[in-house]
Amino acid sequence: MAFELPDLPYDYDALEPHIDERTMRIHHDKHHAGYTRKLNNALEGHDDLQEHSIEELLAGIDSLPADVQTAVRQNGGGFYNHRLFWTTMSPDGGGTPNSDLGDAIDEAFGSFEDFKSHFADAATGQFGSGWGWLVAEPSGALSVTSTPNQDNPLMEGHTPILGVDVWEHAYYLHYQNERGSYVNAWWNVVDWDAVADNYDAVASA
Ligand code: MN
Numbered sequence: 001m002a003f004e005l006p007d008l009p010y011d012y013d014a015l016e017p018h019i020d021e022r023t024m025r026i027h028h029d030k031h032h033a034g035y036t037r038k039l040n041n042a043l044e045g046h047d048d049l050q051e052h053s054i055e056e057l058l059a060g061i062d063s064l065p066a067d068v069q070t071a072v073r074q075n076g077g078g079f080y081n082h083r084l085f086w087t088t089m090s091p092d093g094g095g096t097p098n099s100d101l102g103d104a105i106d107e108a109f110g111s112f113e114d115f116k117s118h119f120a121d122a123a124t125g126q127f128g129s130g131w132g133w134l135v136a137e138p139s140g141a142l143s144v145t146s147t148p149n150q151d152n153p154l155m156e157g158h159t160p161i162l163g164v165d166v167w168e169h170a171y172y173l174h175y176q177n178e179r180g181s182y183v184n185a186w187w188n189v190v191d192w193d194a195v196a197d198n199y200d201a202v203a204s205a
Contacts, residue, residue, distance in 0.1 A: 002043075003054065005036040006083055014091040018185040020174045028086070031169055035078030035150070042071035054080045058154040077150030081131060081163060088162050088198070090191035097192040100140075101199045108142040115144070116187065122146040123164050124180045132183075134162040134195070136202040161198035162190065 008014075008028055013021035043050050046068060049057065057064070057076050064072055096112050097105060109115035115134075123132025126146040135143050135158045145153060146166075153160045164186055171182035 002040045002050075003036055003079055005033050006086065008086055010091055015089060015189045018188045019089075019171075023169075023171070023173045026173075027165075027169060028082070032078070032082040032086075035075045035082065038071065038075040039079050042068050042075060055154060058152065059157065061155050073155070074150050077152055077155075080154070081150055081152055081165070084160060084163055084198075085165050088191050088194045089186075089189045090194070091189070093189040093191045094187060095192060097196055099196055100203070101192070101196040104136075104140055104142050104199065104203075109144075118144045119164075120180070120183050123166050123183050126166055129167040132164045132166060133160045135159065136161045136199050138202060140203040142199075159202045161202060162195045 005028075008024070012024045012028070015024065039054075046065070049064070049068065049072075052060075054076055057072055058080060061069065061073055061076075096102065102112070105112055105115045109118055119132055119134060122144050123146060126132060126148065128148060130146055130148040131150075131152065132146045133144065133153055135145055135153045137143075137158070143158075145158075147153070147155075152163070164183060166179055166183070171179065175182040175185075
C-alpha cells in the first residue's frame, strides 16, 4: 500500500491574498508530491513497514531500520506535515477558536492573543527551515514548539494539531525574507474548526 498525495481541499488560489496561487501550486504539486514519492520509494521492499500508518511510522522513527530511518524522517515527515498544513487552512479561516479549544488556549497561554504571540515567536525563531506547532496532550493540555527540517512532535511522542511551514519555499515568492509577515498573514487562513476537531481527537483519546 503506497501513500497517496492528497488533493488540496480548496483551489490553488483560494488562500489569496495571504498565500499566493503560485506558491500553493509549487508547494503542493512539487514539494508535497516529492516527499510522498520519496517516502514510497524508501518503503519499497519493506512490506512490514507499509502496513503502518504514517503516524505510527513517525512515532516509532527511532526504532525503524537504519537503512530507511533518515528517508522516513525527512520524507514521511514532509508527507505528514503538509497534509496537516493543508487541512488546517481554509479560505473561510481566521477569527478565533471557540468551544473546548478556546478554553484550553486561554488556560495554557492566558489569552488567544498571548497564544498567537508565543506561536509566532516559535515559528519565526526557528533557525533555518522547519515548522512551528501547537501540540495537544490527551489530558487536554496545550503547548507551542518548533522543529527543524521536516521533523514533527510525533517523533517525540506528542501530537500536533496545528502547524505552520516556515521553510522558505512556503513564503519566499510573496514575502521574500519576511517570515514574520507571512506568519502574521497566515492567521487569516487558519481553519479553527479543523484545529478544534484535531484537538478533540487527541484530548478525548
Ligand atoms: Mn513545505
